[in-house]
Amino acid sequence: MVGDGEDVRFDWRRGGAAAAGLVAALILVAMVFLVKLANDARERALGAERQANQVALVVRNVSANVARAEAALARFVLDEKIDPNGNIYVSAWRDAGYQIGQLRALERNNPEQQVRAAEVQRLYEKRGGELALAARAALEKQGDAGISYFYAAAREEKGHPSTGRLLDNKLEEIIRSERQSLRSRMVQSQFFTAQADRLTDYLSWLGIVVGVGAVFLGVVAVQALRQNAAARRQAESEAERAEILEMAVRERTQELWDANQALKEEAKEREAAEAQLRQVQKMEAVGQLTGGIAHDFNNMLAVVVGGIDLALRRLNGPRREVMMHLNNAMEGATRAAALTRRLLSFARSEPLLPERVEPAELIAGMSDLLDRTLGERIRIDVDAKADAWPTYVDPHQLENAIVNLAVNARDAMDGEGHMRIAAENVTVTSSQIGDIRAGDYVRISVTDTGCGMPPKVLERAFEPFFTTKPVGKGTGLGLSQIFGFAHESGGEVGIDSQVGRGTTVSIYLPRTEAAAPVRLHPAAQRTETADLHVAGARILLVEDDPRVRTATVGALEDLDYEPIACGSGAEAIEIFNSQLFDLVITDVIMPEMSGPELIKYLKETSRHDFAVLFVTGYVGEGETDDLRGYELLRKPFTVGALASAVAAALARSSGSPRSSAAGVAG
Secondary structure, three states: OHHHHHHHHHHHHHHHHHHHHHHHHHHHHHHHHHHHHHHHHHHHHHHHHHHHHHHHHHHHHHHHHHHHHHHHHHHHHHOOOOOOOOHHHHHHHHHHHHHHHHHHHHOOOOHHHHHHHHHHHHHHHHHHHHHHHHHHHHHOOOOOHHHHHHHHHHOOEOOEOOHHHHHHHHHHHHHHHHHHHHHHHHHHHHHHHHHHHHHHHHHHHHHHHHHHHHHHHHHHHHHHHHHHHHHHHHHHHHHHHHHHHHHHHHHHHHHHHHHHHHHHHHHHHHHHHHHHHHHHHHHHHHHHHHHHHHHHHHHHHHHHHHHHHHHHHOOOOOHHHHHHHHHHHHHHHHHHHHHHHHHHHHHHOOOOOOEEEOHHHHHHHOHHHHHHHHOOOEEEEEEEOOOOOOEEEOHHHHHHHHHHHHHHHHHHOOOOEEEEEEEEEEEEOOOOOOOOOOEEEEEEEEEEOOOOOOHHHHHOOOOOOOOOOOOOOOOOOHHHHHHHHHHHOOOEEEEEEEOOOEEEEEEEEEEOOOOOOOOOOHHHOOOOOHHHOEEOOEEEEEOOOHHHHHHHHHHHHHOOOEEEEEOOHHHHHHHHHHOOOOEEEEEOOOOOOOHHHHHHHHHHHOOOOOEEEEEEOOOOOOOOHHHOOOEEEEOOOOHHHHHHHHHHHHHHOOOOOOOOOOEEOO
């Protein structure tokens, strides 16, 4: 302990010596800086003193030269023989002017004296003008005129001194100001000299102190060397102990490395198990999705098969009844196509085709579809307000959303219960429901009396592939698609559910006032454009599916066109090079050569223009820059949709049909 105390005391002494040395160095620097400031101030005071003496000398010379010039002029005027040409007067007067210029240069940094010097310059020039009259008269030998001018220039009236007197007074005023400034500068010079001498004395004492400190630091350095030797001996002892400790650490590190290798092996096994689990979950999701699609698709096929079966049974019955069943079957097939389109749209983000929609009319027109879809044990009450605001949305997507909500409500009630579908006007504030913006909205809600949703299920209701239905009873895409549709349309979706009491799902769609135009693809329009129908146009059809190819050829022939069909791009090129065609209809996705590739090749090699119509059954895929500028028809399609698409494609073409049989049907 004593040794430790001595080390501590020694450290304090060493630290104190270092601190004292640092303080002394700082004081020394400060003293040197102050001495420099004092010397600089003294030099400035001495410089100002020298300038004051120089100014006084110049002023005296100006006064002397002015007096000498006036005396020389007097002699020239009184006795022309002494200075016949007045050269002495002119030389002395010019010297005075030159010295006034020197005076102004010396006083350029003193504003007050600069003003006085300028006044001296002005008086000098004025006095020179007065004396010049006398000199000119004497030089021109005008007799006593020169003497008269000279005495007139020297005459003083009461209260009005002569210009010469004013000039002398101003020069005297400059000398007095310089003397006063000189006295103050001499006092400053003496003060700073005394300060510099005092600081020099302080520096001497500080040098003595620094010398004593250096001796003390030398003693401390000797002690530090001794302590360093002792520390080296102690370090050697500690090194031996550290080597022993390092051996122990190395052994422990080896143990930890072995444990880490075991953990890595365990982690690999865990990753393999997790990968297997993810694969199982993935296959479970695929199975759930497949079963749900089959369930929904079978619902649609039930409508199609039932309608066709009833139509076949009543072929010999009333035409109106047969047409009703066929229309129901067609509508079911359309809904089945819409189901596949929604699934592909979910993955490919198909753009919406919005138009102005009256919610009350749309819901009223869906009554038959809902009755057939939901069954007889579901009682539906429709409360669509007649004054419900119009909205600008995709009507097909809105219909699909309502059907999805109705099917979910039916399943929640186990196929039996009371359902309410309503449309009403609401005004909401910002973020009142989800992320909705403040404004006017149409709320379309579907309410059931089913089992309701617990909070945990309600939180995940909009997650894709999440469903509480048994395997094969749902895809888990319905609410997520409704959520995406509402957000793409500028709206929001809200759910209000209580376990055991039922659920209400509401779609909020923004109100629109303008009569917005319908932005449907021409192929989706069901109205035929007879004015654009070109009978007898020659059409090359490229379709790899023989059944679709046969059906399409039959439809084109019924529309009075002349189609030639083939099943691949190579066949199409061979046929196209041997004949002229007004229109090429090609599938987008085909083996060996795709539709866009085929059209690109034909456009590059063909010498004549032709119209193009692409046909595809895969939403989103292939809709690249290669399809821009051409008509696009989606499978499945009706004869009316095919007629509209063909007419639109022919109308888009810049050239007229080249077939001799072509004509315009009126």
